[in-house]
Amino acid sequence: NLHHLTHHHNLSAFILFSGAASTFGSAGQAHYAAANVFLDALAAHRTAHNLPATALGWGFWAERSEMTGHLDEIAMRRIARIGLAEMTSTEGLALFDAAVRADLPFVLPARLDPASLNEQARAGTLPAILRGLVRRPTRRVSPADGVQATGSSTLADRLAVMPEAERADLLLELVRSQVAGVLGHESATAVKPQQAFKELGFDSLAAVELRNRLMRATSLRLSATLAFDYPTPIALSRYLESELLSGEETLTDRLLSDLDGLESALSTLAPDEEARGRVLRRVQRILLKFDDGKASSDGMATVDQFDSASDDELFDFLDNGI
Numbered sequence: 001n002l003h004h005l006t007h008h009h010n011l012s013a014f015i016l017f018s019g020a021a022s023t024f025g026s027a028g029q030a031h032y033a034a035a036n037v038f039l040d041a042l043a044a045h046r047t048a049h050n051l052p053a054t055a056l057g058w059g060f061w062a063e064r065s066e067m068t069g070h071l072d073e074i075a076m077r078r079i080a081r082i083g084l085a086e087m088t089s090t091e092g093l094a095l096f097d098a099a100v101r102a103d104l105p106f107v108l109p110a111r112l113d114p115a116s117l118n119e120q121a122r123a124g125t126l127p128a129i130l131r132g133l134v135r136r137p138t139r140r141v142s143p144a145d146g147v148q149a150t151g152s153s154t155l156a157d158r159l160a161v162m163p164e165a166e167r168a169d170l171l172l173e174l175v176r177s178q179v180a181g182v183l184g185h186e187s188a189t190a191v192k193p194q195q196a197f198k199e200l201g202f203d204s205l206a207a208v209e210l211r212n213r214l215m216r217a218t219s220l221r222l223s224a225t226l227a228f229d230y231p232t233p234i235a236l237s238r239y240l241e242s243e244l245l246s247g248e249e250t251l252t253d254r255l256l257s258d259l260d261g262l263e264s265a266l267s268t269l270a271p272d273e274e275a276r277g278r279v280l281r282r283v284q285r286i287l288l289k290f291d292d293g294k295a296s297s298d299g300m301a302t303v304d305q306f307d308s309a310s311d312d313e314l315f316d317f318l319d320n321g322i
Contacts, residue, residue, distance in 0.1 A: 003042060013100065016043055016055040020110050023057050024082050024127060040106050047105040056099050059110020062086035083130065085113040155218055156244045171237040178213040179233060182206050193234040197227045218244060
């Protein structure tokens, strides 16, 4: 309306208060971001028609207003993760003067938080528009990332050869660290294994962010309702374990399969073949090595039994002794 009503006036300035949400986006404020984009576009439209216009994409003011007074702790953490730092009213007024003098259709008067930008750069989530401002460091891979520091093994590959207890601990730590990241906590210790996500302050936006983080860490396709379907870190970690190991052989499965193959191969060798004797001697050494301390007391007796055993007795030992 102001644009149309003042179209024929010789204005010296036409200032629009937009917001940084139109540039960076703002979780949970899609309507607000869209309204700001309209203001930015209106300024561009006026400039294209030789009319004065400047849209100011304000950052976050430390002094609360009716628009920002209701923001809770989680909302504030989301704003901080965008990379915006609070600015004082004095700083804001100085930025206003500088923006008007710039004589540009759009400016972004805001304070950026270098620590947050560096953290986003390390995580690979820094918005493209800011990548020229921050040197992207070499990413250090941690166990919570779901990948190994070296090699190309996937998380599922690592889990398949892990003892069950270690596997459960790794996945629980992965979930807790990602939940802590969503909520802005410095450490996963702030997230208790049995604590419900709703108690931690999760909403639908936090649930989607957690889903996205876990998809990057596990390479699984996960539902947006993941945090509601599995409402605690321990429940979610157990679900991830079942998904990551579905269709995957465990180490025990692989060993038993190998033994089946060994049994089948031995049955094809004649009793007097040298290769058969070499294989059986190797099996003897393996059995003695992993006999949980029994080898020292009755190892020689076991060797003697092998020497005098028949083929059927040897195969029976392989079937029942391992």
